[in-house]
Amino acid sequence: MNNSGTKKPSKYVAREPEANGFIEYSELEHQTWQQLIERQLEIVPGRACDEYLHGLELLDLPRDRIPQLDEISSVLRRETGWEVARVPALIGFETFFRLLSERKFPVATFIRTPEEFDYLQEPDIFHEIFGHCAMLTNPAFANFTQKYGELGLKASPKERAYLARLYWFTVEFGLLKTDNGLRIYGGGILSSPKETLYALSDAPTRAPFEVIDTLRTPYRIDIVQPIYYVLNDLEDLQQLTEIDLMARVREAMAAALFEPLFPPKEAA
Numbered sequence: 001m002n003n004s005g006t007k008k009p010s011k012y013v014a015r016e017p018e019a020n021g022f023i024e025y026s027e028l029e030h031q032t033w034q035q036l037i038e039r040q041l042e043i044v045p046g047r048a049c050d051e052y053l054h055g056l057e058l059l060d061l062p063r064d065r066i067p068q069l070d071e072i073s074s075v076l077r078r079e080t081g082w083e084v085a086r087v088p089a090l091i092g093f094e095t096f097f098r099l100l101s102e103r104k105f106p107v108a109t110f111i112r113t114p115e116e117f118d119y120l121q122e123p124d125i126f127h128e129i130f131g132h133c134a135m136l137t138n139p140a141f142a143n144f145t146q147k148y149g150e151l152g153l154k155a156s157p158k159e160r161a162y163l164a165r166l167y168w169f170t171v172e173f174g175l176l177k178t179d180n181g182l183r184i185y186g187g188g189i190l191s192s193p194k195e196t197l198y199a200l201s202d203a204p205t206r207a208p209f210e211v212i213d214t215l216r217t218p219y220r221i222d223i224v225q226p227i228y229y230v231l232n233d234l235e236d237l238q239q240l241t242e243i244d245l246m247a248r249v250r251e252a253m254a255a256a257l258f259e260p261l262f263p264p265k266e267a268a
Helices: 027-043 050-059 069-080 093-101 125-133 139-154 157-172 193-199 211-215 235-240 245-255
Strands: 083-087 104-108 175-178 181-184 205-208 227-231
Touching: 027 125, 027 193, 050 069, 050 125, 050 181, 069 083, 069 104, 069 125, 069 139, 083 093, 083 125, 093 104, 093 139, 104 125, 139 157, 139 235, 139 245, 157 211, 157 227, 157 245, 211 245
Parallel strands: 083 104, 175 227, 205 227
Antiparallel strands: 175 181
């Protein structure tokens, strides 16, 4: 969730555009993008949902270089009225929710270092574009993401903590039931080779998607997920925009959280 509101400073610095709007990246950064995208493109077919794969076709992402944000925005505007917005490495909750409410998806213009090639806790440009932007070509997913931003803007800090779990188990780590079996639509899974394979294995628990359950389920960002929630159809996300989600949040708050399915994080 863009690590919004986190107090730990980022070690990454987002790239600033030149006067003409072009963002210059180093050869090493382009090579990192190429290695990341080629690795994921080998494993997402047959695992990602059709809507995601269709979105990837529409985006037609370059293999040999980091794309410019305008390239992504032109496709998203045409398909769903979204665009991407350049942000620093870390942004606050207010900025995050406001951008989503305006149909602008925040993208930090840096890419991970080779030392963090397999995993980093901060969302970089590969995670945001490869993981999320393909799904933003889908109207139901796009509408839900905007609605989430609108709700987050008005929510209290405690309500936002509950909303974060809904985002986590849908936009980031959601699974989908299809005629061809389970498929992935969550960007946190689809940008990670380890989690792409793990999420569809026999190891994790999977449960039918229920709003209250997701709101009550704790998570950790630094492990593969012990539980995933499965939608019957992406239109279920559209339906979430048409109900009183904040009433569900208040219901979940009254019921308290489930016991975590993971051990507590060890003190540093």
